[in-house]
Amino acid sequence: MSSTARIQSVSIQERRERERAERHRLIVDAARELAEAEGWDAVTTRRLAERVEYSQPVLYSHFKGKDAIVRAVAVQGFRDLTERLRDARTAHRSPEKALRALADAYTDFAATRPALYDAMFVREVDLSFGTSETPPELRAAYGEFLAAVTPVAGDDDPETLVEVLWSALHGQATLNRGGRLRPDHHRARLDLLLGRFS
Amino acid sequence: MSSTARIQSVSIQERRERERAERHRLIVDAARELAEAEGWDAVTTRRLAERVEYSQPVLYSHFKGKDAIVRAVAVQGFRDLTERLRDARTAHRSPEKALRALADAYTDFAATRPALYDAMFVREVDLSFGTSETPPELRAAYGEFLAAVTPVAGDDDPETLVEVLWSALHGQATLNRGGRLRPDHHRARLDLLLGRFS
DNA sequence: TCCATTTTCTAGCAGTGCTAGGTACGAGAG
């Protein structure tokens, strides 16, 4: 009996952990959806708790605080971004076209999902890139950039070139929102930038 | 007597307006200093009021809300930035060196005064650039960029080139903070970027 | 000295992130 009880115990524990992981995902998804629908200001712990149909303290049994939730959304966003960058890059054989497709995919991602992009690049600060604790999702996105940039690097250091191009795209993406760049010249800016790097 | 009274009235009104303008400036300066010392999270209406030695509602007799104060700090920041850009640009005769000096001044400004830079480019959204309500301070900063970029534009449209280079510098400045770029490669990134635009 | 107006402050509202306390539920033992 005791052995049966123990086996049952384990399976119960497994079920609980499964339910926990499920609810974890539910919270992150709800936060992302709420942010994308109404902006991050609308993502309060109360509204989030209401949305997942639990009380506020449940959030704190999964995440250390609100920032940790935003961070989880950001990491999820990096998975999504990496996928899009890879699809764009591998769809072309010519290095120039592949790089252009990657740039288009990047700025398109930032433009169509501004709240998610903010979580990834504007809001959070404790998601560093170059250190040993950098999440693999960030490394993967960097890897896509590196793969697209290396063929056109020429004499330049590919890693530095990645940083330069990524920054340039990031700058265009963020300044474009907020009305700081002429909206109808988006293509012209990408043409001009990439024309100098191909 | 009534004429004397009226003259006095006017001078009193002028004194009051002078005092009001003085206090306006005091609030903006206090907000900027507090933000630069402890970050924008520390800039609460209560702390700000305490710092200028008035009660909270006084802030709202000068500004519509906290956002308006941040906005005023940003506009003041644009005056400062413009001055630095002009000094850097006009210190060199060669267009290439002038552009490089401008880029150095820009990234240096962003790095040494991150809170002010945030108010100007990251926090606020209702400071648009290309419209008719664009504050003259923003136009002036843009003008410095245009003056530095035009000589090296070649066949490219100077205005588009300004947007591309400004975005590239903005991207490097913002990603550099937050540890998303290798700190010791700052010069290499600027070299690589400007090498393609000279 | 008194009045009127303008300026300033006190007190409070609704909302925020977060947490301590008690409550209810469900698994295992008898």
Added chain:
DNA sequence: CTCTCGTACCTAGCACTGCTAGAAAATGGA
């Protein structure tokens, strides 16, 4: 089937935020 007991959960509340209505005080003019 009932009784513990530990876990999971929620209610209530804290200190704080931006902002505002109404009372209080200061100021200029008769």
